[in-house]
Amino acid sequence: MEQTPTQEAELDRMGEAESEKSEDDLVREWRFTRLSRVRKDAGARKNDRWCGEAAASDVDVHDLERLLRANCPLELAWEILR
Numbered sequence: 229m230e231q232t233p234t235q236e237a238e239l240d241r242m243g244e245a246e247s248e249k250s251e252d253d254l255v256r257e258w259r260f261t262r263l264s265r266v267r268k269d270a271g272a273r274k275n276d277r278w279c280g281e282a283a284a285s286d287v288d289v290h291d292l293e294r295l296l297r298a299n300c301p302l303e304l305a306w307e308i309l310r
Contacts, residue, residue, distance in 0.1 A: 259283035266293055270302040285310070 249257075260283040267279060282292075287309045295305035 256283050259289055262289050263292075266296060267302065270296050282306070 260279050263279045263282045264276070266289070287306070291309055292305055295308065296302060300308075
């Protein structure tokens with residue numbers, strides 16, 4: 229299926245926006261996505277705001293995951309690592 233000129237322009241614009249993101253932005257997005265998954269897997273009631281704050285923090289995502297795998301509640305793991 230061929231794309232219309234409008235669709236092509238939109239795809240070009242999206243590609244340009246993606247390429248303009250800094251490495252920090254990309255890392256923050258990865259951390260947000262990973263923390264969202266961790267939060268859901270833990271069954272925690274934390275929201276996307278928490279994920280955003282956690283993604284912008286210096287907390288090591290892998291350390292957080294290790295604590296959760298050891299059955300530490302998310303809230304306690306977060307307090308330990310902050």
